[in-house]
Amino acid sequence: MNGAQALIGTLVAHRVDTCFMNPGTSEMHFVAALDEVPAMHGVLALFEGVATGAADGYARMAGRPAATLLHLGPGLGNGLANLHNARRAHSPVITIVGDHAVTHRAYDAQLQSDIETVARNVSTFVRTSGSTAGLGADAVSALAAAAGPPGSVATLILPADVSWSEGGVVVDGPPAPSPTGAAPDDAVTAAAAGALRSDQPCALLIGGRACSGAAFEIVADIAAATGCKLLCETFPARLERGAGRPVVDRLAYLAEFTAMQLEGVRHLVLLDARSPVSFFAYPGRPSDLVPEGCVVHPVAGEADDVLAAVSGLAALVSAEPGSALHQQADRPGTPTGPLTAQGVCQALGALLPEGAIVSDEGNTSGLFAPGATAGAPPHDWLCLTGGAIGQGLPVALGAATAEPDRRVIALEADGSALYTFQAWWTMARQGLDVTTILLNNHSYAVLNMELDRVGVGSPGPKARDMLDLGRPSIDFVQLARGLGLTASRAETAEDFTDQLARALATPGPSVVEAVVPSLL
Numbered sequence: 001m002n003g004a005q006a007l008i009g010t011l012v013a014h015r016v017d018t019c020f021m022n023p024g025t026s027e028m029h030f031v032a033a034l035d036e037v038p039a040m041h042g043v044l045a046l047f048e049g050v051a052t053g054a055a056d057g058y059a060r061m062a063g064r065p066a067a068t069l070l071h072l073g074p075g076l077g078n079g080l081a082n083l084h085n086a087r088r089a090h091s092p093v094i095t096i097v098g099d100h101a102v103t104h105r106a107y108d109a110q111l112q113s114d115i116e117t118v119a120r121n122v123s124t125f126v127r128t129s130g131s132t133a134g135l136g137a138d139a140v141s142a143l144a145a146a147a148g149p150p151g152s153v154a155t156l157i158l159p160a161d162v163s164w165s166e167g168g169v170v171v172d173g174p175p176a177p178s179p180t181g182a183a184p185d186d187a188v189t190a191a192a193a194g195a196l197r198s199d200q201p202c203a204l205l206i207g208g209r210a211c212s213g214a215a216f217e218i219v220a221d222i223a224a225a226t227g228c229k230l231l232c233e234t235f236p237a238r239l240e241r242g243a244g245r246p247v248v249d250r251l252a253y254l255a256e257f258t259a260m261q262l263e264g265v266r267h268l269v270l271l272d273a274r275s276p277v278s279f280f281a282y283p284g285r286p287s288d289l290v291p292e293g294c295v296v297h298p299v300a301g302e303a304d305d306v307l308a309a310v311s312g313l314a315a316l317v318s319a320e321p322g323s324a325l326h327q328q329a330d331r332p333g334t335p336t337g338p339l340t341a342q343g344v345c346q347a348l349g350a351l352l353p354e355g356a357i358v359s360d361e362g363n364t365s366g367l368f369a370p371g372a373t374a375g376a377p378p379h380d381w382l383c384l385t386g387g388a389i390g391q392g393l394p395v396a397l398g399a400a401t402a403e404p405d406r407r408v409i410a411l412e413a414d415g416s417a418l419y420t421f422q423a424w425w426t427m428a429r430q431g432l433d434v435t436t437i438l439l440n441n442h443s444y445a446v447l448n449m450e451l452d453r454v455g456v457g458s459p460g461p462k463a464r465d466m467l468d469l470g471r472p473s474i475d476f477v478q479l480a481r482g483l484g485l486t487a488s489r490a491e492t493a494e495d496f497t498d499q500l501a502r503a504l505a506t507p508g509p510s511v512v513e514a515v516v517p518s519l520l
């Protein structure tokens with residue numbers, strides 16, 4: 001058995017059976033080994049940012065890692081932005097980066113570079129595997145690091161000769177128990193409970209694992225028992241929402257709106273969320289968004305056992321299981337007239353199928369989507385965790401790979417789509433049920449607002465031109481068809497609703513381009 005076979009065998013023994021990849025010469029033995037270990041599914045991506053974003057989307061839904069296979073330092077660099085988003089999502093991801101054979105390093109051949117330095121930016125674990133016999137054990141170490149909590153990116157660098165040499169050993173062993181995290185600090189929990197039982201205004205700020213499953217229900221019970229506000233982080237990795245799910249408000253993107261949401265709050269209890277900070281610095285404005293005089297209670301952090309922490313807090317405030325406020329079923333009617341961003345969101349709210357997964361990179365045009373879908377049938381909402389755009393389509397691809405029986409909807413802004421729209425080809429190749437709503441406002445619209453907010457005075461035509469995507473206008477229908485998808489364009493609300501309904505009812509991937517005026 002060679003190293004590549006042992007590595008893949010070890011991964012599948014630990015339930016890592018999907019690898020999003022973009023290989024080159026140094027990874028050929030790994031590619032060849034796919035036929036030796038049929039349990040591993042290789043998924044070809046045409047750009048590394050698609051592979052890494054897909055691994056993130058996969059992990060958010062499956063709760064376990066996929067692998068990526070990338071080609072040396074340049075391949076890893078191409079995938080970095082979405083590994084950054086994965087790091088912020090606390091998604092477990094195994095990144096395997098092929099490298100030159102150890103014996104080739106002395107020659108400083110064209111593709112040689114410092115891979116470890118690139119990897120360190122996003123990874124909690126970086127190791128260059130030193131021997132074929134030890135490769136399986138290296139993979140197990142990477143898996144342990146990725147699992148967390150917090151889930152993280154683990155990078156295993158695989159020299160070509162370590163991969164091709166004989167002497168590989170599959171390390172299977174008993175499956176490691178699912179790690180739950182560190183025990184909560186009793187004193188911090190008691191202080192938070194005391195504040196929640198007092199008559200001072202309190203808020204729970206939840207993120208990560210507190211936004212789904214049992215932990216989410218328990219935090220909503222705590223909110224019901226104590227009358228405190230329930231808020232969640234601005235861009236949760238995965239938020240369960242829709243009819244029958246706990247009611248929670250997301251913190252706003254703009255600091256001014258966050259300040260309104262937190263106004264008067266005297267105690268802020270953090271449950272797998274960080275203390276709120278402004279997304280960017282603006283001249284003369286605060287970075288820290290905690291209101292003055294508000295006490296922050298970090299009851300559960302990203303490395304902690306969130307379920308134990310929220311259960312402990314619920315017991316101290318005598319929260320009744322099942323007492324939480326749940327969302328009523330309620331859908332908007334279908335929109336009419338000229339198509340607008342609001343109309344697109346309304347149609348989505350009217351048609352969203354039960355069990356859908358929404359990958360939200362709708363940006364400004366998606367502003368109304370959370371409101372319009374709040375009472376739709378239960379669904380999951382996946383956000384742009386790290387702010388590095390080009391995530392939405394790859395995450396949709398990964399989510400659909402993990403959950404092939406559920407409808408995935410990518411709510412995708414034009415500018416963001418153009419970083420990684422190669423994901424469409426992989427959706428077509430894999431036959432995945434992903435419906436992309438392409439919000440074409442012909443603009444980097446949000447940056448118009450940012451241009452005003454940073455205080456540059458009145459921007460001139462050259463500056464505005466750097467934010468304009470309308471010259472020439474981009475034809476997303478042709479792009480999508482060229483990559484093997486069915487696609488259509490809508491310019492009225494009625495057409496959009498019809499086209500979306502058809503796309504959602506049709507197996508396989510499709511794109512509905514919504515031409516909308518820019519909100520900014």
Ligand SMILES: Cc1ncc(C[n+]2csc(CCOP(=O)(O)OP(=O)(O)O)c2C)c(N)n1
Pocket residue numbers: 081362363364365387388389390413414415416417441443444445446447
């Ligand atoms: C990797 C990366 N590059 C650049 C940016 C800066 N950026 C933020 S928003 C944006 C434009 C977004 O345009 P679009 O996706 O069309 O959304 P809209 O603002 O039009 O709603 C850019 C370029 C970023 N956030 N991430």
Ligand SMILES: [Mg+2]
Pocket residue numbers: 413414415416439440441442443444445
């Ligand atoms: Mg745009």
